Amino acid sequence: MDFGLSEEQQLLEASLRRFLDAELPPPRVREVMAGERAHDATLWGELARLGVAGLLVPEEHGGSGLSLLDAAIAAESLGRAAAPVPFLGTAVMAPVALAAATPAQRAEWLPRIADGRLCVGVALCESFARYADAGVRREGDRLHGRAMFAVDAGAADAFLVAVGDELAWVERSAAGLEVGLLRGVDETRRSGELRFDATPVAAWVGGRGAADAAASLERALAAGRVALAADLLGAAGRCLERAVAWSLVREQFGRPIGSFQAVKHLCAEMAAEIEPARSLLWYAAHAFDAAPAEAPLLALHAKAHLAEVGSFVARTATEVHGGIGFTAECDLQLWFKRVGASRAMLGSPDALRENAAALHGWAPV
Amino acid sequence: MDLAFGPRHQAFRDEVRRFLEEHRAQAPRGALAPGGRTGDEQVLRWQRLLVERGYAARTIPREYGGFGAAPDPLERIVLDEEFARAGVSRGVGGQGPDMLVPTLLEHGSEEQRRRWIPPTLRGEIVWCQGYSEPNAGSDLANVQTRAVLDGDEWRVEGQKIWTTGAHRAHMMFALVRTEPEAEKHAGLSYLLVPMDAAGIEVRPLATMTGRAEFNEVFFRDVRVPRENVVGGRGRGWRVANTTLGHERNFLASSAQLEESLARLVELLQQETAPGERPIDRPLVRDRLLRLEARVLAMRFHSLRLLTCRLRGEPPGVAGLVTKLAGCELSHQMAALAVDALGELGVLYEAGRRGDPRGRSAPWQFQYMFSLGLIIGGGTAQIQKNIIAERGLGLPREPRAVGPAAAPGEGR
Numbered sequence: 001m002d003f004g005l006s007e008e009q010q011l012l013e014a015s016l017r018r019f020l021d022a023e024l025p026p027p028r029v030r031e032v033m034a035g036e037r038a039h040d041a042t043l044w045g046e047l048a049r050l051g052v053a054g055l056l057v058p059e060e061h062g063g064s065g066l067s068l069l070d071a072a073i074a075a076e077s078l079g080r081a082a083a084p085v086p087f088l089g090t091a092v093m094a095p096v097a098l099a100a101a102t103p104a105q106r107a108e109w110l111p112r113i114a115d116g117r118l119c120v121g122v123a124l125c126e127s128f129a130r131y132a133d134a135g136v137r138r139e140g141d142r143l144h145g146r147a148m149f150a151v152d153a154g155a156a157d158a159f160l161v162a163v164g165d166e167l168a169w170v171e172r173s174a175a176g177l178e179v180g181l182l183r184g185v186d187e188t189r190r191s192g193e194l195r196f197d198a199t200p201v202a203a204w205v206g207g208r209g210a211a212d213a214a215a216s217l218e219r220a221l222a223a224g225r226v227a228l229a230a231d232l233l234g235a236a237g238r239c240l241e242r243a244v245a246w247s248l249v250r251e252q253f254g255r256p257i258g259s260f261q262a263v264k265h266l267c268a269e270m271a272a273e274i275e276p277a278r279s280l281l282w283y284a285a286h287a288f289d290a291a292p293a294e295a296p297l298l299a300l301h302a303k304a305h306l307a308e309v310g311s312f313v314a315r316t317a318t319e320v321h322g323g324i325g326f327t328a329e330c331d332l333q334l335w336f337k338r339v340g341a342s343r344a345m346l347g348s349p350d351a352l353r354e355n356a357a358a359l360h361g362w363a364p365v
Numbered sequence: 366m367d368l369a370f371g372p373r374h375q376a377f378r379d380e381v382r383r384f385l386e387e388h389r390a391q392a393p394r395g396a397l398a399p400g401g402r403t404g405d406e407q408v409l410r411w412q413r414l415l416v417e418r419g420y421a422a423r424t425i426p427r428e429y430g431g432f433g434a435a436p437d438p439l440e441r442i443v444l445d446e447e448f449a450r451a452g453v454s455r456g457v458g459g460q461g462p463d464m465l466v467p468t469l470l471e472h473g474s475e476e477q478r479r480r481w482i483p484p485t486l487r488g489e490i491v492w493c494q495g496y497s498e499p500n501a502g503s504d505l506a507n508v509q510t511r512a513v514l515d516g517d518e519w520r521v522e523g524q525k526i527w528t529t530g531a532h533r534a535h536m537m538f539a540l541v542r543t544e545p546e547a548e549k550h551a552g553l554s555y556l557l558v559p560m561d562a563a564g565i566e567v568r569p570l571a572t573m574t575g576r577a578e579f580n581e582v583f584f585r586d587v588r589v590p591r592e593n594v595v596g597g598r599g600r601g602w603r604v605a606n607t608t609l610g611h612e613r614n615f616l617a618s619s620a621q622l623e624e625s626l627a628r629l630v631e632l633l634q635q636e637t638a639p640g641e642r643p644i645d646r647p648l649v650r651d652r653l654l655r656l657e658a659r660v661l662a663m664r665f666h667s668l669r670l671l672t673c674r675l676r677g678e679p680p681g682v683a684g685l686v687t688k689l690a691g692c693e694l695s696h697q698m699a700a701l702a703v704d705a706l707g708e709l710g711v712l713y714e715a716g717r718r719g720d721p722r723g724r725s726a727p728w729q730f731q732y733m734f735s736l737g738l739i740i741g742g743g744t745a746q747i748q749k750n751i752i753a754e755r756g757l758g759l760p761r762e763p764r765a766v767g768p769a770a771a772p773g774e775g776r
């Protein structure tokens with residue numbers, strides 16, 4: 001028995017952190033996020049060469065066929081860097097959703113995902129939430145309506161769209177598709193509103209009426225939630241690191257503020273929230289591949305709990321920084337905002353807890 | 366990450382199940398920890414049987430009366446699960462087996478280990494912990510109880526407080542000042558004191574729970590054999606901190622948290638006293654789900670820390686948060702149960718008028734007692750100092766003038 005990261009996983013984490021610390025310091029993050037699409041194809045290409053894009057793509061399609069725990073390790077490192085990259089949709093949700101694809105579809109899409117040439121936006125929001133009049137309907141092989149909060153819309157070359165229980169593949173260049181990029185508080189990732197006007201579906205994942213598309217959609221959502229939880233963990237960890245570093249150099253009353261219990265205890269509370277949450281996240285990611293019966297509940301708990309931990313840590317770290325933490329110049333705000341966005345993405349904590357209660361049979365479905 | 370139960374663990378599970386089916390009638394009823402019940406032949410017989418089969422003291426070396434198995438967390442999980450499922454006692458626990466034994470394994474002399482560990486594991490010697498004093502709480506190193514060597518004996522003079530189970534313990538492991546001239550922390554020794562020695566007086570200390578879980582212990586010229594110092598003269602602080610590390614994990618074991626959660630879920634599903642099932646109320650449900658996530662986190666966290674031990678990897682700050690997080694969680698679960706029961710939740714006479722099923726009292730007790738645990742064994746604030754200073758590398762509190770302790774060094 002072993003409840004921890006393997007040597008390979010520790011290596012993956014170390015090499016990814018080394019790369020991101022060197023190539024993606026906060027000033028670089030700010031440059032990329034200032035762009036309309038918040039996307040830098042060169043950066044994503046380099047990460048793809050490190051294997052990040054193809055972690056979940058099977059080896060036969062040019063990826064490394066690893067587990068969601070490996071993807072979670074990458075997601076944590078990317079959250080730690082506030083990386084403006086299309087990891088969640090392209091490298092996590094799309095490969096999982098494409099489990100339902102036909103062999104020909106997989107051979108067409110997965111290799112290009114793995115080598116970084118194809119970025120996939122994922123529009124599943126309609127399957128679990130309703131925003132005003134949003135909704136997608138199908139007439140034959142054409143889509144009408146509106147899909148909200150498509151993940152990685154800024155970078156996307158194509159979209160996976162939930163249409164009822166089916167998954168449609170829509171090219172970004174398709175006629176009748178308007179992609180409206182949404183600027184939220186978190187500028188490091190750009191989600192989108194997709195407007196369909198008799199937009200042609202390039203392909204139905206697994207073919208029209210594929211029986212397992214609904215299950216794949218659920219799996220993709222669960223994987224996405226675990227990856228977001230990992231991103232939140234990385235962001236929270238970075239906030240704590242920065243708060244500790246700041247409290248060691250900032251002096252008031254003639255000594256570092258980190259020597260005052262009022263500040264020390266805030267830092268300790270952050271650590272006490274983060275570390276057990278990391279253990280929960282590891283297990284939720286592990287269960288996705290190894291314990292399918294427990295996985296759905298754990299994905300919900302991981303996302304909801306890490307969202308709470310992330311919010312607590314981001315605000316507490318800001319308080320430790322004092323006034324400087326509230327300025328635009330201070331990089332801490334990048335993580336504060338990323339946490340805020342991750343908290344709401346793919347389901348807010350209270351909604352996910354209610355889903356978890358329903359899985360237990362404690363709440364109406 | 367490898368949590369698969371292979372054929373070997375499945376076989377172990379089958380073996381444990383067979384054992385429980387066959388022997389459950391012999392098991393004593395009720396909790397035996399902390400402190401255990403003494404002088405009860407049934408308890409001692411059961412404990413001997415458990416050690417013999419390797420279901421207690423499983424990883425303690427055979428030469429010290431244990432079963433001598435290699436540490437295997439999956440086996441521990443199987444034992445936890447199967448005993449909990451059968452509702453059968455795991456045998457005696459508490460300060461002796463859970464705190465003193467690992468301390469002796471680390472710091473005791475060969476003779477001390479052979480003398481004290483086997484009877485402690487068999488449940489024949491029950492221990493209490495003599496650390497806190499009226500003026501040595503968070504500032505534990507300020508211990509004033511003195512022990513002066515007189516020939517082959519220590520003569521002990523002073524007072525301890527918050528001594529769990531002192532009224533039924535045979536022995537106390539105590540922190541006493543043996544080197545009055547030395548710097549505060551260097552003046553302490555870890556001494557094993559027989560509780561039947563002349564000059565010891567134990568007075569129960571009633572708490573807000575209405576019970577007396579703790580005691581005050583007074584020492585008036587108590588004679589203790591010279592060889593009862595563990596880890597050497599003036600080395601008591603280091604030895605005591607080993608015990609405290611074990612205590613902190615024992616005060617917030619994830620098995621206890623899981624057991625509490627299971628009881629809480631049952632209560633919220635079955636109770637209808639306020640007019641509807643509490644679990645049907647969305648706000649109650651939300652609180653429950655928040656707590657469930659935390660209990661799960663603590664369960665996996667304990668597996669992670671166990672893995673660190675097995676791999677010989679330092680857990681870092683992750684290894685310092687269990688007591689702070691776990692005790693608070695226990696308190697919050699009780700708070701939800703009490704709230705969910707409405708006014709019924711304040712009744713405190715188990716099984717009496719108004720609450721014939723006796724639902725409320727155990728939760729009220731847990732609500733109060735867990736607050737005691739948040740304070741005891743090193744207050745939440747001291748825990749935060751430890752996390753910040755040892756775990757995150759923040760500076761110590763400036764020391765007061767003179768040989769005073771840094772707060773993080775206390776309990």
